[in-house]
Amino acid sequence: MYVYADILLLINTIMNGLILLLTAWAAGAAFKPWRLIFAALLGALYALGGLFPGVAPLYSPAAKLAASAALVWLALGARSWRSLLFATACFYLVSLLLGGAILGWLMLAAPVAGGVAWPAVTWRHLAVGGLLALLLFGLVWRRLLAGLTRRRLSLPVILDYAGRRIRLTALLDTGNHLYTIGGQRPVVLVERAALDQLLGNAVSGYLQRTPPASWLADLDQCGDSQWLARVHIIPCRGIGGSGLLLGFRPDSLTVITATGSITADEVVVGIHSGRLATDGSYAALLHPAVMKAIDNKEVANICA
Numbered sequence: 001m002y003v004y005a006d007i008l009l010l011i012n013t014i015m016n017g018l019i020l021l022l023t024a025w026a027a028g029a030a031f032k033p034w035r036l037i038f039a040a041l042l043g044a045l046y047a048l049g050g051l052f053p054g055v056a057p058l059y060s061p062a063a064k065l066a067a068s069a070a071l072v073w074l075a076l077g078a079r080s081w082r083s084l085l086f087a088t089a090c091f092y093l094v095s096l097l098l099g100g101a102i103l104g105w106l107m108l109a110a111p112v113a114g115g116v117a118w119p120a121v122t123w124r125h126l127a128v129g130g131l132l133a134l135l136l137f138g139l140v141w142r143r144l145l146a147g148l149t150r151r152r153l154s155l156p157v158i159l160d161y162a163g164r165r166i167r168l169t170a171l172l173d174t175g176n177h178l179y180t181i182g183g184q185r186p187v188v189l190v191e192r193a194a195l196d197q198l199l200g201n202a203v204s205g206y207l208q209r210t211p212p213a214s215w216l217a218d219l220d221q222c223g224d225s226q227w228l229a230r231v232h233i234i235p236c237r238g239i240g241g242s243g244l245l246l247g248f249r250p251d252s253l254t255v256i257t258a259t260g261s262i263t264a265d266e267v268v269v270g271i272h273s274g275r276l277a278t279d280g281s282y283a284a285l286l287h288p289a290v291m292k293a294i295d296n297k298e299v300a301n302i303c304a
Helices: 005-027 033-049 061-076 081-109 123-152 193-209 288-303
Strands: 154-161 164-172 187-191 231-238 241-248 252-257 260-264 268-272 284-286
Touching (some): 005 033, 005 081, 033 061, 061 081, 164 187, 164 193, 193 268
Parallel strands (some): 164 284, 187 268
Antiparallel strands (some): 154 252, 187 284, 231 241, 241 268
């Protein structure tokens, strides 16, 4: 059997580069291309060295794990041991994903049956398997990261109004730029259904029986004068154009953070007629100005 070292070195360098690139994306790590390419080349040389006799100790499971961590560190760097371990775990997850995609394509392209030997792995198999791995990575990992980000930005919120209180989960939405007329108060968007227990029977009944498009036009049909005195009309702009949103001023809005709870002042609740999250994971969208005000209060408390 002949082994063409140059071809083996080239293939391993390309595949190692792809694995390290996907690892960087998965770990959210910045990298320099030349370091990634250099690490991929060293990994290929390490794989090629396994063909020589007398080097078995360098290819034990512990040695392979150490070599993988070294390649990850060389390609991506590491601010701490924890970040290096996380990046190395991503490296193995990506490797398994890529290897599984290539193996899966090989089974589809040339299924093994009746004791027939496995077909040789060609450039075409590697290319198609690598493309499948990229597609799977884009679909699965992107969705996973979106879920992790969403959970990290989700915060418990308490709304108080007229002696009633509700607690719900809100998502910090950096794209929320809603303010009341004149830009005086930031608007926290909340689902109408989540507000039923807070607003009372008169207001909740009005919002339920009145079409959302007529909430503003038919306000005189709501019999709760106390709530009407708190009503705000909010200008909004979306993909479909501009319009007006119904809102009200609560007694208080409290955001529970990792360091405690802070009450935000000068906030208006905008009433959203539909669902903000299809899976029900959150029922409100926090305005970034609310969180900025809370951060300033926390800093002031620490300084005091």
